[in-house]
Amino acid sequence: MNWTDERVELLRKLWSEGLSASQIAAQLGGVSRNAVIGKVHRLKLSSRGRATAAPARQKKTTQATTATKTVQRTVTATRTVTASIGATALQAQFEVEPVARQYIRPVENVVVPISRRLQLVQLSERTCKWPNGDPLSEDFSFCGNEAGESGPYCGYHSKIAFQPASERRRSR
DNA sequence: CCCTGATTCGC
């Protein structure tokens, strides 16, 4: 693949919109994230506010307070919380859970995961591919939590996805 | 280990 005017233009646009190099590479197709970064440098359009780091994950005290309040209010419904999942999960937890409960009765004694709300291009082999919301909506995302090598979903979504037919019947 | 951007340097 070569850098046509169109591709460079798209690169400029996406980069200015704050997309990561890997995401841009995924959309352009045919190039690696390194290629994108290299090109960005040559175009001298590096700096983009926050240079170094991975904005993908940010868990700071900002939303921590809000998250805590929500947890207290919903603690009855969500009794088990896994420490390993951590604070990151707490932020999005309640956006996802209600959706799941619309069709499925919660499995007993199970850990409710916190969705990482990843976009399609952000999924890797070990991220949960459970879809959140309407695929046609802008809000659509994937769970993205640790999925391991045993399947396409994290522990929680594996349980609700692979429920025995008999159980599923009672859930509805 | 997942990911991020930055830099180097052979091509």
Added chain:
DNA sequence: GCGAATCAGG
């Protein structure tokens, strides 16, 4: 100019 390899970091 290009981008893989590498570095430095969250």
